Amino acid sequence: MDTTKSLIYDGSFNGFLTAVFVGFEQKLSHADIQCNQRAQNGLFSQTETIFTNINKAKRVWNGVKKRSSSAIKSIYFAFLSRQEGIEPLLYYYIQKLMGSIENKGTDFSDDYVLKINQLAHKVGREKHRMEAFVRFQKTKDDVYFANIEPDYDVIPLISKHFRNRYADQAWIIYDVKRSYGLYYNLDTVELISLDLTDAHVNSINKSNAFTNEEYQYQDLWNNYFNSTNIKSRINKKLHTQHVPKRYWKYLSEKKEAV
Amino acid sequence: MNFERIKEKLNILADAAKYDVSCSSSGSNRKNKDKGLGNASNGICHTYTEDGRCVSLLKILLTNHCIFDCAYCVTRKSNDIKRAAFKIQEVVDLTINFYRRNYIEGLFLSSGIFKNPDYTMERLIAVAKKLREEENFNGYIHLKSIPGASDELMYEAGLYADRLSVNIEIPTISGLKLLAPDKKHEDFAKPMLKVRNEIIRHKNEKKLIKSTPKYAPAGQSTQMIVGATGESDKDVMYSATYFYKKFNMKRVYYSGYVPVMKDARLPSIGTQVPMLRENRLYQTDWLLRFYGFSVNEILNDHHPNLDIDVDPKLSWALRNLHHFPVDINTADKRMLARIPGIGMRSVHKIMNGRKYRKLNWEHLKNMGVALNRAKYFIVCNSRYWERRDLDSERIKGMILQNSTGKFRNQYSNQLSLFS
Numbered sequence: 295m296d297t298t299k300s301l302i303y304d305g306s307f308n309g310f311l312t313a314v315f316v317g318f319e320q321k322l323s324h325a326d327i328q329c330n331q332r333a334q335n336g337l338f339s340q341t342e343t344i345f346t347n348i349n350k351a352k353r354v355w356n357g358v359k360k361r362s363s364s365a366i367k368s369i370y371f372a373f374l375s376r377q378e379g380i381e382p383l384l385y386y387y388i389q390k391l392m393g394s395i396e397n398k399g400t401d402f403s404d405d406y407v408l409k410i411n412q413l414a415h416k417v418g419r420e421k422h423r424m425e426a427f428v429r430f431q432k433t434k435d436d437v438y439f440a441n442i443e444p445d446y447d448v449i450p451l452i453s454k455h456f457r458n459r460y461a462d463q464a465w466i467i468y469d470v471k472r473s474y475g476l477y478y479n480l481d482t483v484e485l486i487s488l489d490l491t492d493a494h495v496n497s498i499n500k501s502n503a504f505t506n507e508e509y510q511y512q513d514l515w516n517n518y519f520n521s522t523n524i525k526s527r528i529n530k531k532l533h534t535q536h537v538p539k540r541y542w543k544y545l546s547e548k549k550e551a552v
Numbered sequence: 553m554n555f556e557r558i559k560e561k562l563n564i565l566a567d568a569a570k571y572d573v574s575c576s577s578s579g580s581n582r583k584n585k586d587k588g589l590g591n592a593s594n595g596i597c598h599t600y601t602e603d604g605r606c607v608s609l610l611k612i613l614l615t616n617h618c619i620f621d622c623a624y625c626v627t628r629k630s631n632d633i634k635r636a637a638f639k640i641q642e643v644v645d646l647t648i649n650f651y652r653r654n655y656i657e658g659l660f661l662s663s664g665i666f667k668n669p670d671y672t673m674e675r676l677i678a679v680a681k682k683l684r685e686e687e688n689f690n691g692y693i694h695l696k697s698i699p700g701a702s703d704e705l706m707y708e709a710g711l712y713a714d715r716l717s718v719n720i721e722i723p724t725i726s727g728l729k730l731l732a733p734d735k736k737h738e739d740f741a742k743p744m745l746k747v748r749n750e751i752i753r754h755k756n757e758k759k760l761i762k763s764t765p766k767y768a769p770a771g772q773s774t775q776m777i778v779g780a781t782g783e784s785d786k787d788v789m790y791s792a793t794y795f796y797k798k799f800n801m802k803r804v805y806y807s808g809y810v811p812v813m814k815d816a817r818l819p820s821i822g823t824q825v826p827m828l829r830e831n832r833l834y835q836t837d838w839l840l841r842f843y844g845f846s847v848n849e850i851l852n853d854h855h856p857n858l859d860i861d862v863d864p865k866l867s868w869a870l871r872n873l874h875h876f877p878v879d880i881n882t883a884d885k886r887m888l889a890r891i892p893g894i895g896m897r898s899v900h901k902i903m904n905g906r907k908y909r910k911l912n913w914e915h916l917k918n919m920g921v922a923l924n925r926a927k928y929f930i931v932c933n934s935r936y937w938e939r940r941d942l943d944s945e946r947i948k949g950m951i952l953q954n955s956t957g958k959f960r961n962q963y964s965n966q967l968s969l970f971s
């Protein structure tokens with residue numbers, strides 16, 4: 295019996311989990327799960343379109359979580375890397391995890407398991423970077439606004455951090471690359487998509503949308519950033535290693551360097 | 553708010569505070585209270601200065617006026633520099649506004665000592681109290697314990713701060729006498745001891761009464777200057793160990809002395825900052841705290857100073873070749889952690905991975921083990937391993953030959969042949 299099949303899902307995480315469910319249901323030993331925006335049909339393989347089903351997705355989620363809570367995190371993070379071909383790898387990982395009681399998804403001597411852990415680690419690092427590198431600018435209508443352009447789609451991962459921290463101010467974090475963002479209205483966080491004519495980057499050009507005070511605080515921050523540097527210990531390589539250049543244009547303290 | 557005046561003060565008082573190397577904002581567990589501002593938990597470095605150090609807190613002095621005359625300090629009384637002082641409200645406004653823009657994790661407030669220790673400590677506490685009680689600020693606050701401050705004030709400081717620290721600065725008592733004649737060793741120890749006892753007391757009470765307030769949840773830290781008084785690495789690490797044990801320190805920081813003024817007792821201006829030595833001391837510190845080494849294994853009367861050309865773990869292994877080779881597939885965690893080139897992350901991966909199958913070189917390489925160092929000290933599931941009976945000098949030579957190091961140009965003796 296041929297047990298390879300292409301499963302086409304809608305690109306959402308729940309869609310992916312539904313596809314995993316279907317794969318298990320049909321006892322596929324290899325499931326070539328593909329996102330519909332990238333799908334490529336094999337010459338001889340069968341294809342099935344998956345319709346996202348929350349209940350099926352939940353059963354997979356809970357099943358994996360019962361086995362190992364760190365594995366479910368690795369799966370979600372690695373999924374968000376959106377790397378080509380990640381879905382069949384994750385299917386393999388879940389198969390192994392569910393295959394035996396002892397398996398906790400920590401078999402680091404398995405290349406695929408190691409790969410998924412490394413990818414999850416990369417996405418985790420990007421999440422952490424965004425928690426660090428978001429720079430809010432205060433608009434005239436009292437909303438703290440920030441643009442980001444992360445390597446991976448980390449918006450779903452950072453929502454909780456910012457909601458817990460900035461509970462008493464309205465804020466927007468907007469992913470320019472993926473054209474969507476988070477808006478906290480002092481009560482809940484909602485997903486938004488904006489029609490931005492000019493991206494409000496921290497450039498030297500001032501925008502009318504922000505208060506004058508905003509630019510004075512940016513100026514103070516830049517001054518602080520420069521005074522706290524010890525010139526006799528200069529180490530530019532280490533500096534760019536920690537603050538890679540691709541993030542500079544959104545950091546007010548680096549705006550002159552861009 | 554007069555931004556120009558604030559800017560001027562900020563430049564002076566941030567410049568004076570930057571020699572304090574502590575930047576940690578982790579280890580606390582303060583939650584956002586009543587939909588207020590901020591929380592403090594894992595610590596985030598929001599940016600890095602061009603010297604490669606992390607910026608996570610707004611690190612400033614309340615004032616750089618000081619009644620003391622410590623030779624190593626920029627703000628000492630006899631140094632002719634611009635002096636400034638913040639008002640309490642100014643520090644509060646700066647902290648809140650920087651925090652709201654996600655620039656910082658919180659405030660690190662230190663101060664020169666004006667009038668007397670208690671008066672200074674009171675002002676520091678006033679800033680923290682205002683932030684916590686009037687602004688409902690739940691971010692990280694690190695306060696300096698002023699040497700000689702009273703027990704009552706130290707108690708109060710811990711109620712608002714996440715971390716308290718006193719900088720011992722000079723690792724030896726004789727050095728302290730030479731460079732800071734106004735300060736007494738007991739003045740440093742007193743606030744540390746009070747804070748340690750309060751932390752223990754609050755932890756015990758918390759077990760019985762849930763509503764016990766937090767007291768300095770991120771503990772205490774201290775800092776030592778290295779390279780100012782000719783102390784040995786052994787002196788530095790033995791006093792660090794003393795502080796870890798006696799005062800339950802969360803961290804001891806080592807700060808390579810940056811020559812900032814002329815003084816016959818100190819290295820002259822232009823002397824290079826001992827950054828490599830600093831690095832080796834931190835490596836040793838990590839070995840003591842996370843790798844299960846005890847200090848006398850690494851530094852003792854026979855080896856009072858750390859090797860400059862190799863890291864302290866490799867140096868220990870070369871002196872103790874009788875423990876090696878270690879079998880990756882059977883060794884216990886303690887021994888795995890002692891292999892050069894294997895860090896705690898790799899130890900974790902090896903411990904997990906070997907449950908499923910026997911590990912070979914390929915596995916180790918993929919896990920991120922630095923085989924160029926580790927290969928001389930291990931055997932694994934492979935017919936190939938280092939069979940030659942090499943002595944430590946040869947191993948060291950081969951490792952140095954097959955690797956590069958960022959500090960290599962500082963100690964390389966390759967060129968000395970023709971110079």
